[in-house]
Amino acid sequence: MPTIDMPTNAERFQFHHLVTGWQAFGNSRFGWWPDFAIGGSENLWQQLLAQVTLQTGTVQVFGKRHSIPRLQAWYGPKPYRYSGETLPAQALPPLLDSLMQQCMERAQARFDSVLVNYYRDGRDHMGWHSDDEPELGANPVIASLSLGAARDFDLRQRQSKQRIRVSLTDGSLLVMAGRCQHEWQHALPKRLRISEPRLNLTFRNLAG
Numbered sequence: 458m459p460t461i462d463m464p465t466n467a468e469r470f471q472f473h474h475l476v477t478g479w480q481a482f483g484n485s486r487f488g489w490w491p492d493f494a495i496g497g498s499e500n501l502w503q504q505l506l507a508q509v510t511l512q513t514g515t516v517q518v519f520g521k522r523h524s525i526p527r528l529q530a531w532y533g534p535k536p537y538r539y540s541g542e543t544l545p546a547q548a549l550p551p552l553l554d555s556l557m558q559q560c561m562e563r564a565q566a567r568f569d570s571v572l573v574n575y576y577r578d579g580r581d582h583m584g585w586h587s588d589d590e591p592e593l594g595a596n597p598v599i600a601s602l603s604l605g606a607a608r609d610f611d612l613r614q615r616q617s618k619q620r621i622r623v624s625l626t627d628g629s630l631l632v633m634a635g636r637c638q639h640e641w642q643h644a645l646p647k648r649l650r651i652s653e654p655r656l657n658l659t660f661r662n663l664a665g
């Protein structure tokens with residue numbers, strides 16, 4: 458009988474954690490800096506909410522429109538398309554531009570756009586996906602800056618089902634690079650006991 462290389466339950470549900478700095482899982486690379494914006498995060502929160510226009514959005518699933526479980530805003534030189542909706546191109550407000558420069562330096566990558574997600578409380582969430590829109594290029598680098606309530610962020614390797622869980626704390630920066638968007642999916646699960654809001658900025662490059 459052929460042996461099937463399936464992970465055991467213990468392997469499947471054992472979470473790996475990230476250490477500070479860069480680390481590789483095969484051809485995927487993660488960068489993790491929990492203290493990236495520590496010190497200024499309270500100010501950032503206030504200023505960002507003043508500069509950013511958050512909107513409710515909808516997605517089309519099997520021909521039906523649903524509102525997405527979070528608020529969002531898009532800034533970049535090109536429109537952002539996802540699940541049947543388009544967010545128009547819009548210049549970055551000054552604060553987002555300066556945060557983008559800092560993230561470029563840390564991530565050693567070029568960015569020109571940012572998707573802002575606002576999670577009103579622990580009910581707001583994001584399901585399993587990869588950031589693999591063709592506009593992002595073959596192996597996109599994505600830098601994710603978090604402010605406000607800490608939320609778990611889960612990653613799962615498509616083939617091995619390996620899992621990583623990282624608590625995206627206030628002021629932290631997570632970078633996904635290499636083959637991450639091919640080999641892994643990620644999600645921000647619901648956390649019903651959390652009543653405080655969270656802001657997340659994912660910097661991306663659409664120019665190519």
Ligand SMILES: O=C(O)CCC(=O)C(=O)O
Pocket residue numbers: 572574583588601610625643645657659
């Ligand atoms: O809010 C987060 O940390 C996840 C955001 C995300 O995965 C995305 O915008 O594609």
Ligand SMILES: [Fe+2]
Pocket residue numbers: 586587588643
């Ligand atoms: Fe994502």
